[in-house]
Amino acid sequence: MKPIITIIFLFILELLSAQGTLPDTLELTALQELASEQALSVWNAEREAELATLDLDILKANLLPRLDLSANIPDYFSSFRETTQPDGTIAFQPVTINNSSVQLTARQQIAATGGQLFLSSNLQRFDDFENDRQNYNGVPLRFGINQPILAFNSLKWRKRVLPALQKETAAQLSTARANAVSDVTTLFFNLLFAQQNREIALDNQEASQRLYDIAGERYELGKINRGDLVQIELELTAAGQNVLRAERSLVAATVSIYNFLGYVYNGGSLAAARPPIPPVISTDRASLIKEMLVARPEFITATRQKLEAQRELERSKRDFGPQLSLQASIGLVRSDPELSPIYADPQNEQIVSLQVNVPILDWGERKAVVRQAETQLQYAERINERNLLSLTARADLLLQQYNELSEELQLTRRISELAEERFGISRESYLLGSIPLTELTLAQQNRDQLARTYLSTLGAYWEVWAELQALTP
Structure with missing residues (x-):
C-alpha cells in the first residue's frame, strides 16, 4: 500500500511542477509580463470582472421578451x-x-416604469x-x-449600476495587472540584490584566499607581522560566512518569486539578468492627473457607490411611502x-x-431609514474627494522621486565605476607593499558598498517607474 501512495504523491508533485516553469536566467520585462497574468490578485480581479460582465448579460436578457x-x-x-x-x-x-x-x-x-x-x-x-x-x-x-x-423600480437602477460595476471591475483588473508588475519588480530586484551579494562574497572570498596565500609567504619572509596575517585570515573566514548567507538569501528570493507566480519550487536558485534603465515616461503632471481620473478604479468605485447610495435613498422613500x-x-x-x-x-x-x-404609523422607521441612505450618499460624495487628494499626493511624490532617481542613477553609476577602479589600484599597491592592509580593506568595502548602492538605485528607479505606470493602468 505504501509504495502505491508514494507513487501517487510523486505523480501529483510532477503534475504540479509541470504547471509552470521559469527559465534559469530571468529577464525583468518577461517576468513582469508573466506576473500580469499569473499573480493571484490578477486571477481574483479577472473573476470579479467576469462576474460583473455576466451580471450585465443577465440584465440584458431580463430586458428581452x-x-x-x-x-x-x-x-x-x-x-x-x-x-x-x-x-x-x-x-x-x-x-x-x-x-x-x-x-x-x-x-x-x-424598464422605465418597472x-x-x-x-x-x-x-x-x-x-x-x-x-x-x-x-x-x-x-x-x-x-x-x-x-x-x-413603487421602487429596481430594474431601472440595475440598468444604471451594473454598467458602472462592469467598468469598475475592468479598471480593477488593469490596476491589478499593473500592481502585479510593480510587486514582481520588487521581488526581481530582491533576487538581483541577493545575486549581487553572492557574487561580491565569492569575489571577496577568492581575493581573500589569494591575499592570504601571498601574506603567508610574506610572513615567512618576515615582511609582515602576525597581526596582519591573522587579519587576512579573519577576512577570509568572514568571506566564507558571507557566501553562505548570500546563498540563503538567494534561495529565499527565488522561492518568493515562485510563490508569487503560483509555481512549485523544486529547489535551486534563479539567476537574474541586470535590466537596462527603464523606458522614459512622460512626467507632465496635468496629463498624469487627467489619465488617473479616468483610469483609476477608486474614482469609478466612488461613482458606483454614489449611484448605489442614490438607489437606496430612493428605495427607502418609496418602500415606506404610499404604493x-x-x-x-x-x-x-x-x-x-x-x-x-x-x-x-x-x-x-x-x-x-x-x-x-x-402607511399610517411607523414610529419613525421611515425617517431613520431615509437618514441612513442620506448618510451613505454623503459618504460616497466625500470619499471621492479624499481619493483624489490621496492619489494626487501619491502622483506628485512619485514624479519627484522619478526625476530625482533619474539623475541619481547616473551619479551612482559613475561613483561605482570609480570605486572599482580605486580598488584595483589599491590591490596592486598592496601587493607591491606600497599601502597597508587597512587601506586595501577600506577600498574593498567602499567598492562593495557603492556597487550595492548603484543596484539599489536602479531597483528604486524601476519600482517608481512601475508605480507610475500603475497610477494610469
Whole structure:
C-alpha cells in the first residue's frame, strides 16, 4: 500500500511542477509580463470582472421578451371526501377527478416604469369520473399589464449600476495587472540584490584566499607581522560566512518569486539578468492627473457607490411611502363541456384591479431609514474627494522621486565605476607593499558598498517607474 501512495504523491508533485516553469536566467520585462497574468490578485480581479460582465448579460436578457410554458398534466385525485348531510351527519363520498391545465405566457419587462406586459393563453380540463362529466375552461388570448405605481423600480437602477460595476471591475483588473508588475519588480530586484551579494562574497572570498596565500609567504619572509596575517585570515573566514548567507538569501528570493507566480519550487536558485534603465515616461503632471481620473478604479468605485447610495435613498422613500399596484387585462374566455366552442365562440373578458397601500404609523422607521441612505450618499460624495487628494499626493511624490532617481542613477553609476577602479589600484599597491592592509580593506568595502548602492538605485528607479505606470493602468 505504501509504495502505491508514494507513487501517487510523486505523480501529483510532477503534475504540479509541470504547471509552470521559469527559465534559469530571468529577464525583468518577461517576468513582469508573466506576473500580469499569473499573480493571484490578477486571477481574483479577472473573476470579479467576469462576474460583473455576466451580471450585465443577465440584465440584458431580463430586458428581452420571455416565453414560458407551464403545464399540470395530470392532476389526478381518487379518494373519499367528507360531505355534511342536511341532518348534520357526515358522509364520505367517493371522488375521482382529474384537473389538468396548460398555459403559454409571453412577458416583457418595462424598464422605465418597472411594470410588465404579458400575453398568455391557457386551457383547463376538468374530469369527474364518478359522474361521467367533463368541462373545459379556456383563455384563448389575454393581454395585460402589471404596473406598480409609486413603487421602487429596481430594474431601472440595475440598468444604471451594473454598467458602472462592469467598468469598475475592468479598471480593477488593469490596476491589478499593473500592481502585479510593480510587486514582481520588487521581488526581481530582491533576487538581483541577493545575486549581487553572492557574487561580491565569492569575489571577496577568492581575493581573500589569494591575499592570504601571498601574506603567508610574506610572513615567512618576515615582511609582515602576525597581526596582519591573522587579519587576512579573519577576512577570509568572514568571506566564507558571507557566501553562505548570500546563498540563503538567494534561495529565499527565488522561492518568493515562485510563490508569487503560483509555481512549485523544486529547489535551486534563479539567476537574474541586470535590466537596462527603464523606458522614459512622460512626467507632465496635468496629463498624469487627467489619465488617473479616468483610469483609476477608486474614482469609478466612488461613482458606483454614489449611484448605489442614490438607489437606496430612493428605495427607502418609496418602500415606506404610499404604493399602488395596477393590474389590468383584456382577453377572450369561455367555459364549455366541449373544446371547440372555447376557440370558435369565446366571450370578452376585462379585468381591472387597483391595490392601494398607505402607511399610517411607523414610529419613525421611515425617517431613520431615509437618514441612513442620506448618510451613505454623503459618504460616497466625500470619499471621492479624499481619493483624489490621496492619489494626487501619491502622483506628485512619485514624479519627484522619478526625476530625482533619474539623475541619481547616473551619479551612482559613475561613483561605482570609480570605486572599482580605486580598488584595483589599491590591490596592486598592496601587493607591491606600497599601502597597508587597512587601506586595501577600506577600498574593498567602499567598492562593495557603492556597487550595492548603484543596484539599489536602479531597483528604486524601476519600482517608481512601475508605480507610475500603475497610477494610469
